[in-house]
Amino acid sequence: MTEYREEEDTLGTVKIPAEALWGPQTERSRNNFKAGSKMPIEIIRALIQIKLAAAKANEELGQMPKEKTDLIVKAANQLLDLSDEDLRKDFPLVVFQTGSGTQTNMNVNEVLAHLATSLSNGEITILANDDVNHGQSSNDIFPTAMNVTASVAVNELKKSLTHMIDELKKKQAEFWKVVKIGRTHLQDATPLTFGQEVSGWVSMLEHDLEFIDSLEPTLYKLAMGGTAVGTGLNAAPHFSEKIIDIVSKAYDLPFSDKENKFYGLAAHSGLNVVHGAFKSLASDLMKIANDIRFLASGPRAGYNELNIPANEPGSSIMPGKVNPTQAEAITMAAARVLGNDVTVSIAASQGNFEMNVYKPVIILAFLESANLLTETMLGFTDRLITGLTVNKVRMEELVNNSLMTVTALSPHIGYHESAKIAQFAEKNGLTLKEAALQSGLVNEEQFDQWVDPLAMTNIDRK
Numbered sequence: 001m002t003e004y005r006e007e008e009d010t011l012g013t014v015k016i017p018a019e020a021l022w023g024p025q026t027e028r029s030r031n032n033f034k035a036g037s038k039m040p041i042e043i044i045r046a047l048i049q050i051k052l053a054a055a056k057a058n059e060e061l062g063q064m065p066k067e068k069t070d071l072i073v074k075a076a077n078q079l080l081d082l083s084d085e086d087l088r089k090d091f092p093l094v095v096f097q098t099g100s101g102t103q104t105n106m107n108v109n110e111v112l113a114h115l116a117t118s119l120s121n122g123e124i125t126i127l128a129n130d131d132v133n134h135g136q137s138s139n140d141i142f143p144t145a146m147n148v149t150a151s152v153a154v155n156e157l158k159k160s161l162t163h164m165i166d167e168l169k170k171k172q173a174e175f176w177k178v179v180k181i182g183r184t185h186l187q188d189a190t191p192l193t194f195g196q197e198v199s200g201w202v203s204m205l206e207h208d209l210e211f212i213d214s215l216e217p218t219l220y221k222l223a224m225g226g227t228a229v230g231t232g233l234n235a236a237p238h239f240s241e242k243i244i245d246i247v248s249k250a251y252d253l254p255f256s257d258k259e260n261k262f263y264g265l266a267a268h269s270g271l272n273v274v275h276g277a278f279k280s281l282a283s284d285l286m287k288i289a290n291d292i293r294f295l296a297s298g299p300r301a302g303y304n305e306l307n308i309p310a311n312e313p314g315s316s317i318m319p320g321k322v323n324p325t326q327a328e329a330i331t332m333a334a335a336r337v338l339g340n341d342v343t344v345s346i347a348a349s350q351g352n353f354e355m356n357v358y359k360p361v362i363i364l365a366f367l368e369s370a371n372l373l374t375e376t377m378l379g380f381t382d383r384l385i386t387g388l389t390v391n392k393v394r395m396e397e398l399v400n401n402s403l404m405t406v407t408a409l410s411p412h413i414g415y416h417e418s419a420k421i422a423q424f425a426e427k428n429g430l431t432l433k434e435a436a437l438q439s440g441l442v443n444e445e446q447f448d449q450w451v452d453p454l455a456m457t458n459i460d461r462k
């Protein structure tokens with residue numbers, strides 16, 4: 001049988017598993033809320049880091065005795081040294097709990113209090129609310145942890161995005177003068193080079209990176225110091241400044257205390273707008289991945305312009321089949337990010353009076369999107385883009401068989417006469433050159449001079 005101990009909180013006595021480091025408020029939440037994902041471990045780590053900083057700040061400001069703050073700092077460092085798997089054992093709560101994240105804040109407070117007390121061999125009692133949570137409220141510490149974890153996640157995403165841009169630029173240079181047929185409305189259009197096509201993808205991603213860079217600083221302004229409703233009640237003067245200075249050094253990020261605390265508790269506009277940039281990135285990634293997998297379709301019954309790496313067998317029944325699995329993974333991730341953006345947008349609107357009460361689901365969706373984009377971009381880049389090659393023979397065949405190169409004749413013989421040539425070629429199964437020569441409007445020398453697919457791309461235009 002499971003052994004229990006009993007502890008009291010303001011509502012009464014609670015039975016808690018004997019070996020658990022958490023206390024009664026965590027146990028109540030563990031039994032009251034069971035649906036959905038566990039609170040992201042990144043949030044737990046950020047809360048522990050903030051508690052460590054708060055203990056140091058309280059000592060420096062003369063708010064708590066050094067004998068207590070030293071124990072809290074030691075306990076926090078001990079927890080931060082654990083692997084994610086080992087750390088999770090004492091942080092069992094789910095995301096779908098109170099909308100302020102209070103129960104997770106108390107989970108951290110209780111674990112640190114029990115551990116710190118045990119580190120003193122029971123000689124000094126550390127209390128969850130009075131000591132570990134001294135000068136703090138869930139209402140300011142949880143949104144602070146949200147922005148800290150979001151900032152870290154954004155930095156990782158930017159590394160992955162930059163890597164993808166760099167690899168695409170290599171393909172852009174490699175295939176800069178490889179001519180292929182363009183397509184608009186899914187129909188044949190005028191030629192371009194594959195390098196030019198890739199340059200469009202690169203530019204899309206560079207713009208996405210610029211958007212994220214420009215919006216990221218809004219995450220650096222933290223709610224710390226607002227306590228319950230933004231007034232800073234029970235927090236010592238300069239308390240939040242000292243905490244944020246310590247946290248900034250720990251994460252090597254320029255966090256700031258210069259935020260309206262009423263805004264910081266009631267709104268999560270920064271997370272919302274940055275996630276909006278995630279949405280734009282996801283949309284662009286879906287377009288790029290779709291372009292690549294469609295152009296690689298085949299090899300005998302599709303476009304067959306691109307060759308993608310064979311990373312794993314594509315079928316359990318069809319031998320030798322190769323599927324664009326990395327493209328499928330990243331487009332599924334993109335779909336999830338688009339859904340998460342709806343969640344973040346709705347949740348960010350729920351700032352009821354002095355506090356937004358959808359905090360946990362906002363950061364869950366944000367971190368999931370950031371992680372999905374980061375990891376699928378790495379996989380897509382390293383397992384597809386780097387091994388991507390072109391089928392030049394197929395590209396040349398499609399260019400030569402296209403009727404839309406007739407566009408080059410238009411300045412010389414007019415739009416309507418050019419259209420007649422293209423329509424005559426299509427109707428009679430002729431090449432464009434055959435139809436043009438039969439029209440009597442163009443001789444062979446003129447056709448070869450005017451209908452030059454590479455020249456039509458303006459590849460050398462400055």
